[in-house]
Amino acid sequence: MPISLQFQAVAEDVPGEKWRALFERAWPSYRAWFLRSGVAGRPSYLESRRALRTHMPELVPTWERLVELIGGGDVEARFLSLWCPPPYIAGCSQAVWIDPGGHEEPMLLRNYDFAPALLEGNWLATRWVGSRVAAMGDCLWGALDGVNDNGLAASLSFGGRTVSGTGFGIPLVLRYVLETARTTAEAVAILQRVPVHMSYSVTLLDSKADWATVFVNPDRPTEVTRRYAVTNFQNSVEWPEHARATHSRDRLAALQLQIVQPGPAQQAINVLLQEPLYQNAWQRGYGTLYSAVYRPMSGRAELWWPEECWDQSLHSFEEGSRQVILQDRNRL
Template identity: 65%
Template sequence: MTVHEVHFPVRFEASVEDQPGPLWKARFDRYWPAYRTWFLRTATVGRPTYLDCRRAMRQHMPELVPVWESLVDLAGGGDVEARFLSLWCPPPYIGGCTQAVWLDPTGHEEPALLRNYDYAPALLEGNWVATRWLGPRVVAMSDCLWGALDGINEAGLACSLSFGGRAVSGQGFGVPLVLRYVLEMATTTREAVRMLERLPVSTTYSITMLDRQADWATVFVAPDRKAEVVRQAVVTNHQRDIEWPEHAKATRSVERQSWLAARVAQPGSAQDIAMALMSPPMVQDAYQRGYGTLYTASYRPRSGAIGLLWPGSEPWMQSVADFKEGQRDIVFPPPPAAVGST
């Protein structure tokens, strides 16, 4: 059986729950056995204690502490659950992904942040969640049960992340929780940049932001060096240099970035870029190796329009102001004839 003959079904679910409650608890019960195995794969000896995790949360993300404590209570109040949910110095993880900021040179169409999320289908939660944990609405694709892979808040700040192409790990938070914190606390790209410049991270990632005023930036974050702010409209899985050649080759990081950067510079629309992300060479099909494209996301901060897209399937369009519950079942990889279709 070839790779292309192996199909992986994934259910994407949209839910609305302003404060942590039964919906979050149901997700925890569903995913906790797998997350617990991942979290404990290197045992707990030498890992941060509960007190270490609480101290880190209080020092760096004090506004999120009440939410963290509420989630820990819902999870049963256990030591391992609390340490996992803090995402302080989690086990290392890697992925793929592409991010692009599109600005209409004519000024007729609103700016957009578009991204491909590339990972293993079995490791995706697939939960598209609308919350009001700290008051303002946040809509995000969930990871690690309360972190975010990408999302937008009602102030009009959209963010997404991609792996930065380095195997270095260090003392800091898992990047999905960092992205969650930014979406909960920042209202503009400038505010988000200041947060990313001070927050410690456990692995190397690139975080791209676009706000309602069309201000945008990408921040390269890492556990062992200062955050670097760049005006790079297309980001894949390396930063300034190739520092992990094997990973860059496996994910075709340089080729994808070069191709999409050239495409973004050509005349067209945000929809054209979305279609490009769902077509070769941008869409990745290494699902069994953890580098398959699982969805394309589109964020338009000015209008609050958001969407999830897949080749050969109807786009799932939503808005921050009117986010509706629902579900979509997607099979990876899609049939070859469907790739690139609308």
């Protein structure tokens, strides 16, 4: 059965009525998820505020404004801090592509694989801390992937481990990276000091073509690597069942092969839209919902689907919406 998704591009430099409308639409589902183990199972308001002030102080004024916009509720404030949220697991593939001939600018490529019903679909252009940021939203002010006008692009993928601990949900950490870092080196320094609550891989690319893939975990030191490509495990598969279900090894092999082959940028993008990287397991919660391409040198961002591309620029981000129909092309 075809899957219908709605994406919207929203430009709002300072959080206001547009962001509040997004919150009001999504909050009932997020509230149920956040409180699934009860109110007492989540950190208090004071603990959440202390964590933000300690680890990501530049975000505190924005957090306070967001909380004020929605009425100052205790549960809402605790949720938006993303301090020790409930666990969540996704798929995803990501890679850095650099033209060996130097003719085309470097790109950060990624596929976002997740449950369709849980996608926000909000492509947000903001100036919350000062930098212009265009990012795919999650948890209402976090980021799944994006680029800023300092010339830094970043994306995240699940790291393939079920362990959880004391730390922030990774979408808010990625938001912090995009809001405050100018280079891959600065982003790496942030990821080395900000605690996360689950295992993730973060790929970074800046306008000087410096790049890194960083493995973050709640129970292990942060590891900075020069992996061009990554799927849903870090150094080795530690959750075999998840790796098999999401074809993590097959996706990584296909992505690595494409990255090392000579060819134009479009050829690399096309691989994201083909099996095994493009997955159709939407009913099981890890089908490909969109592919993203970030070009930090020119400040361009693109969302891709098999039959469509949505192109934006940090310098002229245009609001709008797209309805995307996903279907298994093997059954057509």
